Amino acid sequence: MALNEPLNRKLRMALVGGGQGSFIGRVHSIAACLDNRATLVAGALSSNPERAKASAPDYGIAEDRAYTSYQEMLEAELKLPEGERIDFVSIATPNHVHFEVADAAIKAGFNVVCDKPMTFDLAQAEQLLETVQANDAVFALSHNYTGYPLVRQAREMIASGELGEINAVRAQYIQGWLRTSLEEEDQKQAAWRTDPSKSGAAGAFGDIATHAYNLGRYMTGLFPDQVSCSLKTFVEGRKLDDYGTAVIRYENGALGTVTASQISHGRENDLEIEIDGTKGSLRWRQENPNEMIYRQNGKAHQILTRDPNAPFMNSMGAAACRLPSGHPEAFFEAFANVYASAFDAMAERAAGKSVEKKDTVYTNCYDGVEGMYFIQQCVASSGENAAWVPLKHEAARR
Structure with missing residues (x-):
């Protein structure tokens, strides 16, 4: 072609x-x-x-x-x-x-x-x-x-009902690179990410919690209803949050959590998500992206590997693969799938x-509006001692 x-x-x-x-x-x-x-x-x-x-x-x-x-x-x-x-x-x-x-x-x-x-x-x-x-x-x-093959595999599994009704979503993105005040050492990436005039109202939550939140939305398709969030700045003198946790109530009654840290020693880009349904659960980690754990009570745990030719791979997961099994695909390939x-x-x-x-x-742009609303409402909730605030943005759903 x-x-x-x-x-x-x-x-x-x-x-x-x-x-x-x-x-x-x-x-x-x-x-x-x-x-x-x-x-x-x-x-x-x-x-x-x-x-x-x-x-x-x-x-x-x-x-x-x-x-x-x-x-x-x-x-x-x-x-x-x-x-x-x-x-x-x-x-x-x-x-x-x-x-x-x-x-x-x-x-x-x-x-x-x-x-x-x-x-x-x-x-x-x-x-x-x-x-x-x-x-x-x-x-x-x-x-x-969202471009990783097993993320797209999970999205189609959930959409087809293989996990049943989704009850819980736990997502976290844990880093440690901002444990010290790198922004004061003229480190370019740290400087703008911790500057509210360039980064916006949130630090770690605007930078990496948005990935964790978006991943849950992308994989499950659940619509959020409310959020309660606590943000914290642990490094003295820093102007934006470097740690935080949000609890999300979804419209179907499910609960979700999003945790983000940039001050956890030794952690690199540990984005992880677990999804619990009435029929089964999934766990996927970005640092080991070619494997996903699928669990059902009373059955042996399954490790689903990225394999475009395997019968367990669905069409969305297989279409995101470029290489045969055993040849790792990772960050660049996932990014390229978005493109x-x-x-x-x-x-x-x-x-x-x-x-x-x-x-x-x-x-897309609708997802982007949802992401910005998530940041805004998390900051607002944290400023009100983790009060529950709305997380339903009507314009992003039209």
Whole structure:
């Protein structure tokens, strides 16, 4: 099959952010190009014009398409012939820049893949949703953990009723890298993540608890109703939370917990989720992503491994695999699966088809609004001594 039919070519990518010292920008560029369906041709890689230009050779971006601002990039790309200009913009900046870039790119007619959380605050998220609804561009949010084959396996298992009614969801994301005040040592990643003017109202909860919360929503499909949350800052002088726990009441009566830490010694990227249903339970860990434990009372525990040819793999899980069993697939491949799903939608748009915006395999703008509402309500609850507050966002469900 030709690449990205009916385009029959690679999609042309632009990257905003991701300049020297960035982690996630490099991940976006690798993931987008992993399946040979895209090529990085342009970028506005830093808010610092000199750094933006200096970073371009690291990505192989030609000098004439190494822009010093996203505004310059969008304007210049629109002037190019349609057969040369970019197809989509990937946003890999600190949170406070997400909205302005995404909003401008969509209004200019370009597709967007944006890093999480979607925006700086809920008001921006709701405004961006209006922009997405009013335009035909594809918008995807890079909650990359939803791209793991066994996560998608679990999603289909739950949707088909294999676990029965879901009673409980326990998700946690535990790190230890901010145990000390790295932000005071000019460490770039720590500096913006602990700065409320760049990160937003939450620290660890805005950075990694959103992944844990989103994973539960993605796998179970349960709608939240209320949340009670306690956030804590343990490192003296830090302006945002570095630890917290939320309890969630779902509409079907299930209970959920989300715990996030960035101050737990020796912990790296320990994202884990357990889901209890009336017929069975699942457990999956991101640090061992090619195995998932399936349990039923009275039966031997099963370890489901990532194997695209195994009879126990369902269609969604198998479709997310690239390699035979025994060859580990992990972070980059999962990230690339988010891009692959978004590319399918971009190709449909290019074919003149109406693009689904809400019921998508990749996380979308509606999911992004839910994520921002989760952050806002957790901060609000914590400020009221863990009071129960609403977690049902009607606009994100329409």
